[in-house]
Amino acid sequence: MRRKTDFPENSATPEGYGQMHTSCAHAGFPSPADDYLDGALDLNKLLVNNAPATFFLRVKGDSMTGAGIHSNDILVVDRSVSASHNSIVVAVLNGALTVKRLWQRNGRVALMPDNPQYKPVEVTHNEEFEVWGVATSVIHSLRKQK
Structure with missing residues (x-):
């Protein structure tokens, strides 16, 4: 019963x-x-440490699924957090907005996907590159998208 x-x-x-x-x-x-x-x-109190420097960004694509970031998830991105090696960042590379893991070693920089179907992208001095912020949280729905 x-x-x-x-x-x-x-x-x-x-x-x-x-x-x-x-x-x-x-x-x-x-x-x-x-x-x-x-x-x-209050999700703002829980997920946002520096409100004036924080923005939310919807993710499209599957290059970061290994990090638990899926298409249609919402990232909480803090511009006041310093990007360091292995941070998940929102960056602009040659005018295109992307979410990747930042790789920095010996003066070299690359954007690393967390999905083996994608290749790393090395950032050279000839390219326009700017880190917009560090992803601090991800809001992930457990419901299937229609």
């Missing part, structure tokens, strides 16, 4: 935010003591 479980509603608060639960989700049986709410969840 199935037992009906009442879950706290995830309805919006007057501030327009969803409810945040105080407990973590375990891959086992939930504890009945974990049915408490921790208040409103």
Whole structure:
């Protein structure tokens, strides 16, 4: 016989935010003591460290799937974070906007995909190249796109 479980509603608060639960989700049986709410969840407070320097960018393409970034995901990008070796960056290369992992060694720079179907792109001195910001978070939907 199935037992009906009442879950706290995830309805919006007057501030327009969803409810945040105080407990973590375990891959086992939930504890009945974990049915408490921790208040409103503000994704800006959770994901944005420097609001004036942060922007959101929708991703198109599959070159970064190995990093958990898929087409139609939304990246949280912080322009105040210094890009360093292995950072996932939003960059402009010869006028084209791209999301790749930054590779820097011995004065050489390359943009590395996280998908073996794509090749790294070495950035030479002859090319226009600018890092717009460092990706700090990704918002990824678990629903299939239609």
